[in-house]
Amino acid sequence: MDAPDRRPALDAAPLEMGRRVRRLREEQGMSLSELARRANVGKATLSGLENGTRNPTMETLWAVTAQLGVPVATIFGPPAEPLAVHGTAVEATLLQVFEEDRVTFELYRIHLPAGASQTSPAHPGGVTEHLTVFSGVLSAGPATGPSRAGPGEYLTWRADVPHTYAAIGAEDVHAGLLIRYPSPRGKGR
Amino acid sequence: MDAPDRRPALDAAPLEMGRRVRRLREEQGMSLSELARRANVGKATLSGLENGTRNPTMETLWAVTAQLGVPVATIFGPPAEPLAVHGTAVEATLLQVFEEDRVTFELYRIHLPAGASQTSPAHPGGVTEHLTVFSGVLSAGPATGPSRAGPGEYLTWRADVPHTYAAIGAEDVHAGLLIRYPSPRGKGR
DNA sequence: GAGGATGGTTCCATAAACGGAACGCTAGCG
DNA sequence: CGCTAGCGTTCCGTTTATGGAACCATCCTC
Numbered sequence: 107m108d109a110p111d112r113r114p115a116l117d118a119a120p121l122e123m124g125r126r127v128r129r130l131r132e133e134q135g136m137s138l139s140e141l142a143r144r145a146n147v148g149k150a151t152l153s154g155l156e157n158g159t160r161n162p163t164m165e166t167l168w169a170v171t172a173q174l175g176v177p178v179a180t181i182f183g184p185p186a187e188p189l190a191v192h193g194t195a196v197e198a199t200l201l202q203v204f205e206e207d208r209v210t211f212e213l214y215r216i217h218l219p220a221g222a223s224q225t226s227p228a229h230p231g232g233v234t235e236h237l238t239v240f241s242g243v244l245s246a247g248p249a250t251g252p253s254r255a256g257p258g259e260y261l262t263w264r265a266d267v268p269h270t271y272a273a274i275g276a277e278d279v280h281a282g283l284l285i286r287y288p289s290p291r292g293k294g295r
Numbered sequence: 296m297d298a299p300d301r302r303p304a305l306d307a308a309p310l311e312m313g314r315r316v317r318r319l320r321e322e323q324g325m326s327l328s329e330l331a332r333r334a335n336v337g338k339a340t341l342s343g344l345e346n347g348t349r350n351p352t353m354e355t356l357w358a359v360t361a362q363l364g365v366p367v368a369t370i371f372g373p374p375a376e377p378l379a380v381h382g383t384a385v386e387a388t389l390l391q392v393f394e395e396d397r398v399t400f401e402l403y404r405i406h407l408p409a410g411a412s413q414t415s416p417a418h419p420g421g422v423t424e425h426l427t428v429f430s431g432v433l434s435a436g437p438a439t440g441p442s443r444a445g446p447g448e449y450l451t452w453r454a455d456v457p458h459t460y461a462a463i464g465a466e467d468v469h470a471g472l473l474i475r476y477p478s479p480r481g482k483g484r
Numbered sequence: 485g486a487g488g489a490t491g492g493t494t495c496c497a498t499a500a501a502c503g504g505a506a507c508g509c510t511a512g513c514g
Numbered sequence: 515c516g517c518t519a520g521c522g523t524t525c526c527g528t529t530t531a532t533g534g535a536a537c538c539a540t541c542c543t544c
Contacts, residue, residue, distance in 0.1 A: 119357060129399070133476075138522055148503035153523060160501070161354045163531075168308060182368040211429055211471065213402070234447055236427055238473055240400055258475050260425060262449055282400065284427055284471065286447050327492055337533035342493060352501075352531070 121158035126181045128156040130174045145169040195222035196271050198283065210287045216271070218244065218279040223272035225249055229265040234286045236262045242279030246271045310347035315370045317345040319363045334358040384411035385460050387472065399476045405460070407433065407468040412461035414438055418454040423475045425451045431468030435460045 131141050138156070142149040147166055154160030155170070164178075171178045198214040218224075220242070237246055243256045247263040249270050255261045263269060265285070273279040320330050327345070331338040336355055343349030344359070360367040387403040407413075409431070426435055427449050434441045436452040438459050444450045452458060454474065462468040 120353065123353070137520075139520075142503095146503095148501095149522075150504080150524075151502060154501085157523090161352045163350045163352050163501070164309065164312070164356070165350045166502085167353070177371065179368040179371040182366065182371075211427075213471070236449060238400075238425055258423060260449065260451060282402070282473065326490075328490075331533090335533095337531095338492075339494075339534080340532060343531085346493090349531070355532085 120161070123181050124156040124158040127170060127174070130176060130181070131156075134174065141170065141173055145173040195219070195224035212285045212287070214283040214285070216279075216281050216283050218242075218271060218273040220273050220276050220278050223270060225268055225270045226265075228267050228269075229285075230287075232287075233265040234262060235265045235269070236260070236284040236286065238282045238284075240280040240282065242277040242281075243274045244272060244279040244281065245274050309350070312370050313345040313347040316359060316363070319365060319370070320345075323363065330359065330362060334362040384408070384413035384462075385415075401474045401476070403472040403474070405468075405470050405472050407431075407460060407462040409462050409465055409467050412459060414457055414459045415454075417456050417458075418474075418476075421476075422454040423451060424454045424458070425449070425473040425475065427471045427473075429469040429471065431466040431470075432463045433461060433468040433470065434463055 131138070136144075138152055139149055142152040145152070147169055151160065151162070151166055152170065155162045155166065167178055167181070171181060195218055197217045199216075200212060200214055216237075237255070238260050239255045239257055241257050243254065245252045245254045246261055247253045247269060249268040252270050252272070253261050253263075254274065320327070327341055328338055331341040334341070336358055340349065340351065340355055341359065344351045344355065356367055356370070360370060385405050385407055387405045389401060389403055405426075426444070428444045428446055430446050432443065432445045434443045435450055436442045436458060438457040441459050441461070442450050442452075443463065
């Protein structure tokens, strides 16, 4: 009945929430003291909130997020779990679909365990893939001549031939993959 | 002595939140008493929360939403309408945030009306921007030497100097913009 | 219609979140 | 060099959210 272990993050949640608040604040170049003053909350309260050592009330959270200019929901992480696709080695999560007049872009976040590699068959003509590495080092591209990219680097290739993805080195690879389909191709799937 | 302006529109939020909780509970055919017992919170606490007469702590909200089987973000307003940022010419919507060990990537979808252009000030050191054009033709990059890109093409530049975006030609420009922020070095702990 | 069970609200002592002040720390500056 | 200013954390008295119990109301069952 209530079998599901649904609380993997119950005590990590305050920490995660605090980290998001701190990140939002720092992105705006605001000091803790300044945000506390503008939100009319004590510095102790804000410090504890960001460090996850307090159990803040909603009033506090509303005041802080209002000053940060974001809805409160943004500090609780993504609202839903997106669609995941598993290959033999690549684990891909579809994050967004952009539909333009003549093209469709699909944005995936992909993950390759260290040392893993996978070859994918050719897509229909005109499809291109665009990949940005977040962490790790990978080799990817046409099976006949893949290229290498590290954190922050970018690769692109035509995907109408067989193409490969391989994690190089000891680190797992995380990356964003944008696939461009030129024709209006059947939407959805 | 009344504080002049205290909470203009914020006191509607607790009511709204309470209504959502109550609706979720009733949809599951659960009584207030039962939910309070299962979530290990007092009936008084839950009653006050649903009626908007209390200022609940996050601990309470985590406990209640966990028992309702929903992420806590669901009780805050609509499914978190994406954050839109408007510049003088660029209209940007934050779609996703990727947090890695040492870097954060933010993915925006941006739109420039035909002929529009905008110059943005420098970001902190180490920030890079990566842009993929969906439709239209644009010129973007460091203000001292921008590059041109059309549909499906890609540009990248260091964003720690002033940089520009300009829609070239008669068509509006739609693009995906990935901004890479290096972490402020390994923070404590 | 009395008795019991369950529903949600209100009362109250206790535990904890709150804001202000004091603290240590790191620059910047005369 | 002190001296000042700002940062983030910690301490502490005050304010307040909390959970249990007491409190009505509404259904059932007999």
